Amino acid sequence: MWRTSGLPWRRLAAAVALVGLVALARIGASAQGIDSPAARIDGLHGALLETMKKGRQLGMKGRYDRLAPILFETYDVPLMARIAVGPTWPSIPLVQQSGLVTAFSQMMVATYASRFDDYSGERFEILQTEEQPPADKIVRTRITQSNGKVSSLNYLMRRSGTEWKVVDVFLDGTISELASRRAEFTAILKSGGPDALISSLRRQGEKLLAGG
Secondary structure, three states, rough: OOOOOOOHHHHOOOOOOOOEOOOOHHHHHHHOOOOOHHHHHHHHHHHHHHHHHHHHHHHHHHHHHHHHHHHHEEEEEHHHHHHOOOOOHHOOOOHHHHHHHHHHHHHHHHHHHHHHHOOOEEEEEEEEEEEOOOOOEEEEEEEEEEOOEEEEEEEEEEEEEEEEEEEEEOOOOOHHHHHHHHHHHHHHHHHHHHHHHHHHHHHHHHHHHHOO
């Protein structure tokens, strides 16, 4: 079941919800090409749905291992970590930058593994892909939960080499995941510096894994 209780949306490292892709969405994604933004999201949601259906059987560690490759393939995690940290990123030593990316990655995957633990009939549609000047695109999606509640979830996509990858997620079209995280990260950086933020991200990931 796709669970949203506990951790608010704006703290979800990517809590993208989801589920079964309708045939129309698959056709639309295929028409845009295998490397299109819509096709990338189609692949993510397919992997999430498969994991959810086997969630109890896999357990927390199994879901983590199953989701990590698709998440790293779909999201530009190093760029997202840099954006979330904000203007202070260039002043952080390279070793600590690497540590932040690793801890951010682990926390994000653990969040997905914790949230997408079971399937209860959710539905997902890719609505359209729009240009986002100067060179990005937005994939607009709609999620229908098992109780009938409908939410919009939009993915900001950017080219990384020859591939399209997610660099931010917006709930209801306006709530930026990374903007929300930046406020949290800035406070930790001010009080304890990069090492404190690395420790905080590690603890968040470990707590989620232990609770699975």
